[in-house]
Amino acid sequence: MAILLGSIADDYTGASDLANTLTKNGLRTVQTVGIPDSALALPDVDAVVIALKIRSVAAAEAVTSATVADRWLRQRGASHVLYKICSTFDSTDAGNIGPVTEALSDGLTLVTPAFPETGRTVYLGHLFVGEQPLNESPLKDHPLNPMHDSNLVRVLARQSRGTVGLIDLVTVAAGPEAVKARLDSLQAQGFTAAIADAIFEHDLETLGAVALQTRASTGASGLGLGLARALVRSRPTALRTEAAAGAVGPVGGLAAIVAGSCSKATLQQIAVAEQTMPVLRLDPEKLLAGSDEINAAISWAGDRISAGPVIVAASAPPETVARLQSQYGREASGHAIETATSTIAAELVTRGVRRLVVAGGETSGAAVDRLGIPAFLIGPEIAPGVPVLRTIGTTHGDMLLALKSGNFGGEDFFAAALAKMH
Numbered sequence: 001m002a003i004l005l006g007s008i009a010d011d012y013t014g015a016s017d018l019a020n021t022l023t024k025n026g027l028r029t030v031q032t033v034g035i036p037d038s039a040l041a042l043p044d045v046d047a048v049v050i051a052l053k054i055r056s057v058a059a060a061e062a063v064t065s066a067t068v069a070d071r072w073l074r075q076r077g078a079s080h081v082l083y084k085i086c087s088t089f090d091s092t093d094a095g096n097i098g099p100v101t102e103a104l105s106d107g108l109t110l111v112t113p114a115f116p117e118t119g120r121t122v123y124l125g126h127l128f129v130g131e132q133p134l135n136e137s138p139l140k141d142h143p144l145n146p147m148h149d150s151n152l153v154r155v156l157a158r159q160s161r162g163t164v165g166l167i168d169l170v171t172v173a174a175g176p177e178a179v180k181a182r183l184d185s186l187q188a189q190g191f192t193a194a195i196a197d198a199i200f201e202h203d204l205e206t207l208g209a210v211a212l213q214t215r216a217s218t219g220a221s222g223l224g225l226g227l228a229r230a231l232v233r234s235r236p237t238a239l240r241t242e243a244a245a246g247a248v249g250p251v252g253g254l255a256a257i258v259a260g261s262c263s264k265a266t267l268q269q270i271a272v273a274e275q276t277m278p279v280l281r282l283d284p285e286k287l288l289a290g291s292d293e294i295n296a297a298i299s300w301a302g303d304r305i306s307a308g309p310v311i312v313a314a315s316a317p318p319e320t321v322a323r324l325q326s327q328y329g330r331e332a333s334g335h336a337i338e339t340a341t342s343t344i345a346a347e348l349v350t351r352g353v354r355r356l357v358v359a360g361g362e363t364s365g366a367a368v369d370r371l372g373i374p375a376f377l378i379g380p381e382i383a384p385g386v387p388v389l390r391t392i393g394t395t396h397g398d399m400l401l402a403l404k405s406g407n408f409g410g411e412d413f414f415a416a417a418l419a420k421m422h
Contacts, residue, residue: 004231005047006073007224008066008104009084010096011361012368013386013405014221015051016376018084020387021221022047023378025228031389032375033368035072040374040393046231048073049084053365056145056334059095059159063103070104070216080212082227086361086405087113087120087220088134089127089152090145091159097218098159101193104216108187110167111156112207114198115222117384118408125153125166125195129407138264138407141318152195162192169197172206179210198222205229221385250422251390251398253354254305257414259313260341260363262321263406269359270313273414278304282314284321287336288328294340298347305351309418312344315359338366346370349396355421357402357414364403371396382417383409 005027009015012033019031027046035050036042050069054062070081083100091097101109114122119130129137133150140146149155157164165186171178179196186194196207201222208226211217212234217227257273259266270279280300286293301310314337316324324333345356345367358364372395379388379400385408391399400421404413 002077003046003048003073004077004235005227006070006076006078006081007047007049007084008069008073008081009049009051010055010062010086010100011053012051012365013361013403014084014086015049016378016387016389016403017385017405017408018082018221018224019049019376019378020381020385021224022049022228023387024381025225026232027228029378030375030392031378033373035069036374042375042392043377047228048076048078053369054096054100055086055090055361057096059099062096063099066100067103080214080227081216082224083216083218084224085113085218085220087115087118087222088129088137088139088147088407089113089155090139090142090147091155092145093158095159098156098193101216101218102160102162105192106215108183108191109193109216109218110183110196110207110211110214111152111193111218112196112198112223113152113220114196114204115220116198116200116204117222120220120222121199122152122195122197123169123199124197126150127152141322156193156195160193163190165191165194167194167196169199169203172197172203176206176209179206180213183210193218201225251354251400252422254352255309255355255418255421256301256305256345256348256353257309257311257357257359258341258345258348258363258367259311259315259359260337261360261404261406262315262318265407265409266315266359266404267317268411269409269413270311270315272411273311276415277309277311279311279313282312282340284314284316284324284333284337287314287340288324288333294343297340297344301344301348302351305348305353311414312341314341334362338362342366342370349399354398355400355418357404357417357421359404360406368403376401380420382420383413386417388420
């Protein structure tokens with residue numbers, strides 16, 4: 001299997017977001033969970049997205065995992081590798097975007113988290129979430145990676161050994177040749193990375209065409225869109241995409257939703273879903289105190305799941321999360337939530353759940369790891385950035401999953417997801 005494009009995603013929801021975008025834009029794509037075992041038979045595809053769980057780990061660990069994945073992709077034909085990051089640039093001053101970007105590159109790397117379809121735009125190096133600068137958006141209260149600076153040139157520079165420049169919107173609007181000339185100029189001056197502005201999809205097409213000529217790039221799914229379209233334009237007769245809907249047939253079985261995200265969007269989605277399906281809100285403090293909250297939740301769901309979908313949520317408002325982190329520590333708090341949600345998800349699968357929706361990046365990663373899922377086929381889109389996923393090679397039999405980043409989806413996301421998963 002020779003692939004045209006490789007990608008390394010720093011979390012699982014971001015991986016499915018990118019795989020969805022590549023599929024929609026003409027590339028046959030498979031998402032793997034880590035580096036695939038040699039015994040796993042993957043379909044013939046144009047792109048492979050390797051999902052890692054490295055967004056919030058120590059930078060050295062992230063670099064090691066990413067470079068091993070990069071080697072695997074290049075051995076299978078990928079001449080360009082995209083390091084897929086969150087469109088809200090989730091990271092701390094200790095990393096991991098800067099260190100991984102420098103490890104994967106052999107020169108100056110183009111970087112942009114812009115993804116206009118989901119309201120993420122970059123102007124003069126500043127990231128906007130909708131109409132709000134990043135530091136004024138709900139991301140300022142992110143439980144693991146609170147973002148307090150919208151200037152990505154500064155953010156990336158604080159994480160990097162090298163210097164970071166800017167490719168402004170005027171340059172991007174002038175087209176690929178102007179962007180290439182700016183990259184060459186920055187590299188000649190000793191810069192190692194450049195944040196690129198992007199407001200519209202055609203900006204991403206320009207950036208993708210230029211980035212494809214380099215060894216590696218860093219960005220959100222918007223840059224993946226640009227890369228995919230550039231590849232399709234360059235090889236119009238070589239690429240073909242099977243309809244996503246045909247990639248995932250029905251699986252039947254029970255359905256459940258497990259939420260660990262504390263984002264404003266997910267909290268609202270849970271409130272809307274509660275009008276039509278049973279919701280159990282876990283007590284995060286009891287989880288942290290080591291009580292039997294997990295077994296009680298499994299029992300609650302087990303009594304109801306045969307009658308229809310249920311939601312088990314460990315989500316909490318920002319002020320509650322902040323208080324718990326202050327009392328127990330950020331790492332311990334996150335670990336308790338991930339352990340609880342992944343344990344509950346796995347137990348529900350043993351009880352017949354074959355359609356599972358998971359909300360939250362860290363929550364999704366923990367659940368997929370606990371279930372031992374090695375790879376996914378990409379199905380129809382539920383909401384921008386969130387496709388239906390069909391498992392490949394799982395010991396639990398065929399399953400359909402939706403892995404939702406906390407801020408993605410409309411208020412009725414959970415009902416919409418279940419409607420797409422038959």
